[in-house]
Every structure is written in structure tokens, then in C-alpha cells.
Amino acid sequence: MSSTDRREFLHSAAGLAAAAAIVPSAAELEAVWRPRRAIDVAVIGGGRQGRDILAELAKIEGVNVAAVCELDKRRLRRALRRTTGAKGYSEWNKMLAAHAGVTAVFVATPTHLHKDVVIGLLRAGKHVYCEAPMASTIDDAKAIAKAGLSAKTTFQVGHYARANPVYKLARSFYRSGSIETLISARCQWHRKTTWRLATSDASREKVLNWRLYQATSSGLPGEFGSHWFDAIRWFTRKTPVSVRGVGSTMLHNDGREIPDTVLCQFDFGEGVSMLFDATLANSFGSRHALLNGTMGTIKLAGRHGWLFKEADAPVQGWEVYANRQQFHDESGITLIADATQLAAQGRLKDGVGLPHPELHYSLERFLQSATEGKPVCCTALDGLYAAAVSIKAHEAVLANAEIKIDPSLFKV
Template sequence: MFKDKHILVSRREFLRDSAWAAAAAAFAAALQERLEAQQKKPATPQTKPAAQKPQQSAPQPARNLPPVNIGFIGTGTQGQTLLQRLVRIPGVRVVAVCDIYPPHLSRGLRMAGPQAKGYEDYRQLLERKDIDAVIIATPLSLHAPMTIDALQAGKHVFCEKTMAYSVEDARRMVQVSRETGKHLQIGHQRHYSPIYAHAREMMTEQEVIGKLVHVRAWWHRNNSWRRPVPDKKFEELLNWRLYRKYSQGLMAELASHQIDVVNWFTGATPVSVMGMGGIDYWKDGREVWDNVEVIYEYPDGVKVVYTSILSNQYDGYAEQFMGDKGTLLLTNEKDGFLFKEPTAEELGWEAHAKKTTGKGGSTGLVLDVTATKKKGTGAVIGGQKMAAGYELKDAYVLELESFVNDVVRNGQKPLCDAEVGFKTAVAVLMANKAIEEGTKVTFTPDMFQV
């Protein structure tokens, strides 16, 4: 059951062929004991620290909403980020949690609430007929087999980005979503961000930057990207991002968010890509680059320069869209600014906008999604008018609310659906190919089609 002829990866094969085998075998018995104990009795105060109380049980379903039963697969760092928000959505019941690492599974069960049952094997979770949808936040190499199994089991799926480890796997995910009639949403949360939706409207509809000519985007950190490991046998399990058999590195884990934004804002896909990368600072046994520098070309000669590094955090992370009339700057996923060119005409709302100071003392206009409601702008995401207070929610909350209410409850196509996620996956995975081979990769239209 749950086998796709194109991607045959059983849990047994995965554990046997990876370095996780020894670790999984070591804690299998302990896992079963933990699960049985946790499901027979409530957690004690000692196992529920006061600082974690807001995350330990889900709210009761809203009165007029039928419950949506969710199965959650993968409760590591990113999974917990999603889960703590998911359980606060009215009407959501997380009824099943799956992870092969006992501390993560125990943590996920506490966050999900007493109604949740724990699993080591995700296929057992998928066999449950009462589950409406699943959320997958596992290592990249597992996205495709788990998503395909879930779709074929009749579940709608929310899968974290990047969509898949390979272009072929991502393409198959799109195909299976179409074949089963089940929706697949990919976790590029900026599609649900008020500030990004507002900035895109200003750029594409109000044309505040004029003709787009260049884009810069970057994600700069000063840390090893390494997670603490209690025992060496868990190294690849917990630090999978650093190893090529599981990870596609910085381009997949960080750049995918920002290249997705470029695709979205331009309404296009790249024409070519070239780049370089290396393990030049963190010489600690990792297999993925600790820095990447990439140049994409988009239609009409638009160049996109992208960098991601792990040895300096001064610039943080941002996307900068440069036109002949101005520059839109989106920083830290929450703030937006418009810097006009000296020759640009005055905007009707400019006098009322908050101001900021940019490079060289230039004056910038602060983007405010709440300041434009009377004009009917800034309060719409994906063609849908947002309810009061939406601007106070982060994009993770908004993407999960949309998945539960729009996709699962109402059967609507996700804003960031399988096709959108596929195009982003192609763009970043081919950048890795260009870096690896030291060549310029030219895209053809069929590469972005399924």
C-alpha cells in the first residue's frame, strides 16, 4: 500500500540505506515505551515546563465549524514552528503526530494535545480514514515519497519547501496531485504575507518602481547551521541539512523562499542561471556549501543577483526590486520600503506616508498595508479580502489558516500550489547544477511544465 511506481522508497529501505539506521535501531524500543506511557496517562508537571504551557494542548473546535482532522509528519524545529500555530486555528484537531526521533515526537504530542496519537511509521498514520489532511515537515529527501503516499491515500497535503530533492520527484508530485484530485500546498509562506502582497500590488499594478531592471536578494547569517547533537549516532538525523544525500543546501533551504518571490513578482521564470559556491569557512565535515553566489537572468534582460552566506550577518535577509523610477526593499520578511528615483513623479499618497532614511541619506516611504484600506488595496491576498486583524498575524499562521479553511474545508486551489512550488524547485535545483558543474544552465519552457 502507498507505493508509487515512480518513487519506491519504503521506510525500511530508507533506514537501511542511510546513516540513520543505527540511530533508529537504538531507540526503537524506547520509542514504543514512551508512546504507550504518554497515551495512557496525562503529562505530569515535571514533563510540562511552565514556559511551554501555551503549546501543550489545542483549543476546542469553534462551535459552527466541523473539525478538520490533521496528521502531522515531522516535528523537528520547522515542524514545531508550524505545529504551535496550527493548533491555535479554530476547528483544527491534530489527531496524529509522526516522527522517528523520540524527543521530537514527544514534543509534538505535547503540542498537539491529548487527542493526538503518536506514530513512528508515517504509513500507519496515512491508513487512518478519519484524517482529512496531512502536513509534512521532514527532511527534503523525504518530501516526495511521503507527499505522494499521502495524496494517494486520499489526503490533502501541505508540504514544506523546497518541494522535492530532485526535479523528477517534484514533477511526479504535481502529477499525483492532479491524478488524485487532492490539493498540494507548498510552504512558501510569503505568498500569504500582507506586506509581500502589498508590495507586489504596488510594483505590478501601481507601477511605483517603473520598469523593473534588476533584482538583488540575499540571506546572510553568521552561524554554522549546525544543530546540537546529544549523541554522534544522531548526527545525520538532526543535521541532515549538511549532508548531500538528504539536502540541497542553501539554495533549497533559504534561496527557494526568495527566488519564489522573484517568480511571483515578475510573473515569470528564469531564462538562465550561473553561480559559484564552496565550503570555505565551516570546515567541519559538512558536504553542502557554506556560501553561494548566483546570477539568474529573467525575461527582458532582468538580472537577479543572489547570495547566501554563513559567515557574516550584517545584511540579514531581504529582497530588493530595482526599477527606473524606484526601488522596493523587503527586509526580514516583515518590513517594506519604497525609495524613489530623483526623477520619479510624486505619488498621490506620498505626503501621508511614514518616512525612513536609506543609504546616502535618501528618503524612503514605509509600506503600510493598513494605510490603504480606504482605497481597497493592501487588504487583499490572493483575491480574497482579509478579515480585521490579519496584518497582526505572521505569514506562517496565514498560510496554515488558508490551507485549513480554503483548501481543506472549501476545496479551493492553494495560492502556492504544486505548480508554483514546482517552478521554484526547478529554478533553485538547476542553480545547484550550475554551481556544481561550473557552467551556465539555460532554461527551456518545457523545464517548467508538467
């Protein structure tokens, strides 16, 4: 074998090792799935998340958004601009009565309003996608989970990690022992924003800014942290036994009841802990999670993921040709979905990141479950776990205390 041949062989082998049985092909990642027959769907909630859902659904040919429901007229107007001819409603049950033929409904209302909507839709026989977190109280979360488990239709909770091809790849590395023994996890969500919506109508202030008030919000652990709590459990199969929380208002002292900066420490037992750090007063590092093991670290950040290896970790042949990125003194192997094909074509760098936003894969997967019977990637019980952990973390933050997390919380 000539040196060139050997290099080519190793190059291809690199892809084989890196992508072993992990994710769809590059072509599948790039292409937009479409249903076998055209379907009508509806979206409830016209805030930012609802509008993002509409933008991604528009890319899927054969999925027609027939109706959008939103209480606020201005937001409804903006949401409808993101559709082609959908009808607007202010009440979801009236929308459902007028569009009884919709196959699936995407619920992106404020979290504390999920319960009645989701249960009503499931009872009406609709496939339901519920944005995360699933609920802001334990009672609501359990009620939704119970309805989701007993439904004959598809019920998926919108924790993106489970449909994200890069995370799936990272999880396969984790499960195959790439970082060996987990010692700790750290996750953060940093944004510099008031998290407030403007309104000149004082009577609407608490309705629109439900995330800022204790009666309606599970705070930063709920709205941001729940996604990481789900992802870490999905990777590690570990659940916390307690959480200690602290929080304070560092920047936005505007009458809100929810701290704008929180730190939570979860104890998983056996010496393993997880830190969750979230703030609305600083944007450095944005959102990412680290899984630290005795032989390496996996970093997850939306459409990107990296594997950092300890100096004494065994080196695999394919690593010589892997795409790398430097972070100060650390060199991370870029986790690339379907590295096999790309490496063979000499286009490994083209695979960095994802060709669609994370949300797209979650919506696509839900529609595949609803129309083709594919297993649900984030179930009612998964949603219950993430909601329950985030609610307890929020309680710990508000109490500035340590709170036990009883495993019975995760059961219906």
C-alpha cells in the same frame, strides 16, 4: 473646505490609494480564521519547521492536531509538547491508518523525503500542505507535481510569499507600475549558524544533518533561495534562462559537503538579472529581497515591505501622509496592509508589520482552500518551478559554472 478638512480628506485618500483592492481588512488580518466545522489534522516532521507549524495551528480554534509523526524520539517528544493530546508516531503510514479521519496533513519532513509521503497522502485522499522546497531532485519534484495536479484534494506548497499580506500589497504596487521597468533583483539570506543538529549517535549524523550532504540536499539555494525564486516569479512573471553559481566553505569546515556561502546570478533575458546571496557565516541584513526598477525599488523582508521612489518618479497625493522609514540616505514608504482603515483612524503606524508570523497566513490559506474551496495560492506547478530553479542553482554552485535552465523543467 478648511485646511483641517482638506488634511483629513487627503489622509483618508492616502489610504485609499495605497491599499487599493489589495488585502483583507485590518480586522481580518488581526482575527484568526476558524473553520466552519471542527477538523482533525496531522503533522509529519517534528523538526523546527514542524514545531513552528504546530505553534501556529494551536491559535486556530476548530483545528485539532490529532497526530504527529517524527522518527527521532527526542524531537517527537518536543513536538508533542506543542500540542494538546496529539498522539505520536514514528511511521507516517501507521499514523495515517490510526487516524484515517484526519482532513489535512502538513508535511515538514526533510526535503528529500517529501515524495513518498506526499504522494501517499494524496492517494489516501488527504489535503496536503508540503513544506518548501517541494523536492531536492528534478525527478522527485516532477513526481510530486504530477500527483498534486491530478489530486482531487487540495495540494499547497509552503512558499509563504503568496499568502503574506504585505507581499500581496507590494505585488500590487509592482503590477501597477510603481517601479516601472524592472532592471534587476537581488535577494539574500544571511544567518550565522552551523545549520547542524547535535547528535551523540554517529549513525544518526547524516540522517539528522541531511541539509549538509550532497546526496540529500539542494543546499542554500534550495532551503533558502527557493522562497525568493518563487516570490520573484510571482511578482514579475519572469523565469530565468541560465544561472551561474559560486560557493565556498568560509566558516564551517566540519566535514560538510555543502558550501556555507554561495552567490548565484540568474539571467532572465532582456538584460534583467537576479543575484542570490546566501551564507551561514554572517548574519548582516538577514533575509530580504530587492526589486529594482527605473522609477523605484521594492524591498521585501518577511513581515515588512517598503517602496523607495526615484527622485524623478511621479508623486501621488497620498505619499505626503504615508508612513516612512529612513535607511541611511534612503527614505522608504512602509507598505501597510489595509492602510485605508488605519489612515482613517489615524493609526497608520499601528499597521507596520503583521499581527501574525508569515507562516500563519500560509497555513490559514491552505486550510481555507481545503475546507472552503478557496483557490490554492501556491500550486504544484509553482512548487515545481521554485524547486527546479533552486536545484539548478545548487548544481551551478557545486560545479562553479553556468548552467542553462530549460523551460521544460517547469512542466510535468
